[in-house]
Amino acid sequence: MHKPNLLLCIILLTCALTMTSCSLLKSFFIPEPTGLKAYEGKWYVIAALPNRFEEGLVCSTSVYKYNEDGTLTVTNSGTDKSTGKVKSFTAKAWLPDKKSPEKFRVQIFFTMTRDFNLVYMSKDNAFAIIGSESKH
Numbered sequence: 292m293h294k295p296n297l298l299l300c301i302i303l304l305t306c307a308l309t310m311t312s313c314s315l316l317k318s319f320f321i322p323e324p325t326g327l328k329a330y331e332g333k334w335y336v337i338a339a340l341p342n343r344f345e346e347g348l349v350c351s352t353s354v355y356k357y358n359e360d361g362t363l364t365v366t367n368s369g370t371d372k373s374t375g376k377v378k379s380f381t382a383k384a385w386l387p388d389k390k391s392p393e394k395f396r397v398q399i400f401f402t403m404t405r406d407f408n409l410v411y412m413s414k415d416n417a418f419a420i421i422g423s424e425s426k427h
Contacts, residue, residue: 327395332416364383365383382399384396387406394406
């Protein structure tokens with residue numbers, strides 16, 4: 292392929308992706324403020340930033356169970372790809388600010404917490420994108 296044709300293809304592809312991503316952003320749905328109950332259930336981890344708690348795990352899931360006190364019990368598990376054994380850990384989640392139900396805090400150990408944000412959730416709660424701020 293000639294360089295001018297390659298450059299033209301790159302420009303067209305960039306324009307197409309930009310237009311597509313703009314239309315996707317308009318269709319994003321943040322659910323009505325329903326609180327933590329909306330997270331209840333089993334979620335499959337499709338992609339995640341590396342972290343030491345889930346290092347080396349595949350087929351990861353997070354099970355969120357709503358508690359009567361308004362918190363969630365979060366059980367994360369996955370299969371260790373080197374040994375084939377299932378590893379899991381349990382954490383607690385809550386809303387630090389009831390006015391912002393899309394933001395929740397997870398206590399991993401008794402002194403360690405991490406904040407997460409609901410970025411996107413499908414209207415039927417079938418899938419969601421959860422994010423967190425990174426200092427890196």
